[in-house]
Amino acid sequence: MLAVDTNILVYAHRREVAEHARAFETLRSLAEGKRAWAIPWPCVYEFFSVVTNPRIWKTAATQPARAWAQLAAWERSPALRLLGETDTFFTVLQTFATRARVRGPVVHDARIAALCVAHGVEGLLSRDRNFTLFPELTIRDPFTA
Secondary structure: OEEEOHHHHHHHHOOOOOOHHHHHHHHHHHHHOOOOEEEEHHHHHHHHHHHOOOOOOOOOOOOHHHHHHHHHHHHOOOOEEEEOOOOOHHHHHHHHHOOOOOOOOHHHHHHHHHHHHHOOOOEEEOOOHHHHHOOOOOEEOOOOO
16 A cells, blocks of 8 residues: 655645646546555645645645545545554654654654554655655655656
């Protein structure tokens, strides 16, 4: 099962982003496919926060109803799994959160990585380099050959 990080969700949603076409096709392929794929719950919240934030977008930010409609469209994919905390999550997160360079905003990435590992995700689609701090999780950049 592949999981999708916030940045890929944002790129798939926002048409003015250079990576939009590739991200859109990646998400469409996952959503229409039969193979299980996942979005960690923290990425759902972060997606909504990012795309509706008027300080981020030079053009208009996404209206909340439209952002939620996008999330609902992905949620309708029969193969989608939304990843939340499991019984083993606390132990996995402790391992990740106590590493030397995991501080401040990187704790959010540690949470996403721990959710993925706790659920047995084979790879996370992301461009965020912070995930290299968690070698237990394979990171795949869908924009590289």
